[in-house]
Amino acid sequence: MRAFSAYIRNIFETVTTIFEGMAITFSHFVRRPITIQYPDRIEKRVQETLPRRYRGILEVDMDICTGCLACERVCPITCITIGIEADKATKQRNFTHFDIDICKCMYCGLCAEVCPTGSIRHSQEFEGACYNPAGLVRHFVTEPAPLYKPKKGGETDPKMAQKVDIGLKYLDEFATPEKPGGSGAEEG
Amino acid sequence: MQAFVDQLIQQGYFQGTPKELVYAGAMLLAAFAVLSFFVAPLAGITSWLERRVWARMQSRVGPNRVGPQGILQWLADGIKNLLKEDLIPAAADKKLFALAPYVVFVGFLATFVVIPFGSRLVVADLNIGILYLLAVTSLVVVGILMAGWSSNNKWSLLGGMRSAAQIVSYEIPAGLAVLTVIMVAGTMSTQGIIKGQGWAPWDWYLFYNPFTFVAFLLYFTAALAEGNRTPFDIPEAESELVAGYVTEYSGMRFLFFFFAEWGNLYVIGAVAATLFLGGWQIPPIGDRPVLTAILQFVIFFLKAYFWVFVAMWVRGTLPRVRVDQLMSLCWKYMVPLSFICLLGTAAWMVIWPQGNRAASIAMFLLGVAILIFFFKRVSFQIRHARPELYLKPYI
Numbered sequence: 001m002r003a004f005s006a007y008i009r010n011i012f013e014t015v016t017t018i019f020e021g022m023a024i025t026f027s028h029f030v031r032r033p034i035t036i037q038y039p040d041r042i043e044k045r046v047q048e049t050l051p052r053r054y055r056g057i058l059e060v061d062m063d064i065c066t067g068c069l070a071c072e073r074v075c076p077i078t079c080i081t082i083g084i085e086a087d088k089a090t091k092q093r094n095f096t097h098f099d100i101d102i103c104k105c106m107y108c109g110l111c112a113e114v115c116p117t118g119s120i121r122h123s124q125e126f127e128g129a130c131y132n133p134a135g136l137v138r139h140f141v142t143e144p145a146p147l148y149k150p151k152k153g154g155e156t157d158p159k160m161a162q163k164v165d166i167g168l169k170y171l172d173e174f175a176t177p178e179k180p181g182g183s184g185a186e187e188g
Numbered sequence: 189m190q191a192f193v194d195q196l197i198q199q200g201y202f203q204g205t206p207k208e209l210v211y212a213g214a215m216l217l218a219a220f221a222v223l224s225f226f227v228a229p230l231a232g233i234t235s236w237l238e239r240r241v242w243a244r245m246q247s248r249v250g251p252n253r254v255g256p257q258g259i260l261q262w263l264a265d266g267i268k269n270l271l272k273e274d275l276i277p278a279a280a281d282k283k284l285f286a287l288a289p290y291v292v293f294v295g296f297l298a299t300f301v302v303i304p305f306g307s308r309l310v311v312a313d314l315n316i317g318i319l320y321l322l323a324v325t326s327l328v329v330v331g332i333l334m335a336g337w338s339s340n341n342k343w344s345l346l347g348g349m350r351s352a353a354q355i356v357s358y359e360i361p362a363g364l365a366v367l368t369v370i371m372v373a374g375t376m377s378t379q380g381i382i383k384g385q386g387w388a389p390w391d392w393y394l395f396y397n398p399f400t401f402v403a404f405l406l407y408f409t410a411a412l413a414e415g416n417r418t419p420f421d422i423p424e425a426e427s428e429l430v431a432g433y434v435t436e437y438s439g440m441r442f443l444f445f446f447f448a449e450w451g452n453l454y455v456i457g458a459v460a461a462t463l464f465l466g467g468w469q470i471p472p473i474g475d476r477p478v479l480t481a482i483l484q485f486v487i488f489f490l491k492a493y494f495w496v497f498v499a500m501w502v503r504g505t506l507p508r509v510r511v512d513q514l515m516s517l518c519w520k521y522m523v524p525l526s527f528i529c530l531l532g533t534a535a536w537m538v539i540w541p542q543g544n545r546a547a548s549i550a551m552f553l554l555g556v557a558i559l560i561f562f563f564k565r566v567s568f569q570i571r572h573a574r575p576e577l578y579l580k581p582y583i
Binding site: 007010011014018019020021022023024025026027028029030031032033034035037 | 241243244245246247248249501502504505506520521525562565566567568569570573575576577578579583
């Protein structure tokens with residue numbers, strides 16, 4: 001008798017639980033999918049919604065790079081290679097190349113921390129897909145360019161001053177978490 | 189179909205050709221027309237729709253990039269599969285391996301001979317229509333076993349064996365549920381069964397008596413199992429058997445199996461509509477043959493396709509059952525229940541030889557009550573969930 005009632009109960013529970021399950025899936029059928037259709041059917045590019053301290057692909061502002069090689073030396077996996085050559089005639093030192101291999105970069109942020117002018121920094125960019133790994137080596141110097149020399153008593157050229165300010169602000173926010181107003185305070 | 193060809197012969201269109209040759213040509217033409225203008229687009233669109241429906245039930249979007257709302261996704265998939273290399277494993281039984289997809293496909297396509305799309309739109313109105321249908325769908329087992337055996341791969345063999353056990357077992361409840369209706373209708377011809385029903389829901393065999401109502405549920409469950417659909421898709425259980433009997437297949441041969449699966453969904457729905465839901469019966473609209481034919485086709489198509497949707501819905505709801513659960517469900521629950529349905533209907537026909545109209549209407553009202561209760565549960569679920577309502581089909 002108990003076996004029989006268990007048999008009937010099994011049938012009853014099968015039918016009712018399937019009924020309830022079908023109701024749940026049908027209610028989901030008429031709801032908005034929570035999928036975000038990256039990358040083309042979103043209101044704003046993802047890069048614009050990322051915080052400024054996001055460690056994206058490295059970028060270098062060559063106009064304010066002093067060529068101190070601090071980043072090349074501190075990089076644990078030597079993904080930064082800098083070449084500097086002195087012009088014999090004018091005694092002017094020029095960049096011959098400044099390459100960052102994004103394939104190797106592990107986004108540790110050490111180079112951005114040690115940079116005295118904040119010229120090397122993380123961008124919000126993270127989409128690095130390309131057909132050839134060689135395309136992921138970023139060349140920042142296309143033709144020999146002079147190094148930046150910080151002037152005593154501040155920058156006079158307004159265009160350059162703006163760039164220096166951006167670099168220093170980045171340094172303040174990213175690379176000096178101990179200072180008040182730095183990123184350490186921001187996170188509380 | 190045959191009457192039409194006879195008419196053409198009598199009018200003297202094929203003078204000098206033997207009659208048999210004309211018949212063969214007509215059959216080839218009919219098969220070609222059904223395959224390329226109905227079955228192929230239907231199976232393709234079903235594959236796309238299934239992915240969309242399934243995705244929406246899981247709060248996803250589904251394929252919506254190829255063509256408007258992704259409706260051409262099936263063409264892209266088909267072309268891709270056509271261009272793929274047709275691999276045959278070195279250790280495989282090559283002849284059987286190459287033949288198996290076609291056996292499965294023929295077993296599924298042959299069912300379209302007896303599916304009545306309208307009162308005049310049927311390839312052949314066989315007087316043993318339903319028996320023929322049950323017989324040719326069993327050919328699928330042979331194809332699946334051939335695929336499983338000839339692949340020379342343990343996943344394939346396990347999948348093929350499971351499939352054979354499953355389909356052979358579930359033929360019994362499906363056959364008994366079909367027999368219930370055949371008994372009521374007194375004929376095995378698909379057209380005859382539909383003519384025994386009316387256009388109104390209470391004239392359908394679904395609501396004939398409580399036993400046919402249960403028989404319908406049994407038939408649908410068994411048909412899902414025969415079609416290797418979730419929750420009974422253990423022959424191709426991804427988590428256990430890679431892809432079951434299709435593991436070694438690639439390219440177009442691989443596609444043929446799924447072609448048959450998605451087309452078979454429609455056959456399941458069509459048989460359910462024929463046997464239980466009044467088929468192409470429409471309210472009388474006077475003597476307008478063309479309009480009648482179109483309406484009949486549309487009504488039949490919608491009734492059949494609704495059950496395709498339900499199969500997708502079930503797939504989005506229920507988890508896969510285990511092999512032992514599958515067998516105990518069949519032999520311990522569905523076979524006894526279908527026998528009860530058969531005997532109950534037999535007793536019902538002894539007591540009320542002309543059927544019981546009050547009981548039919550009561551069953552119909554019960555069906556409506558179940559639907560209303562179902563939508564109450566749905567609205568309860570909607571109120572207790574976070575995502576917002578989104579009734580548009582597109583996104």
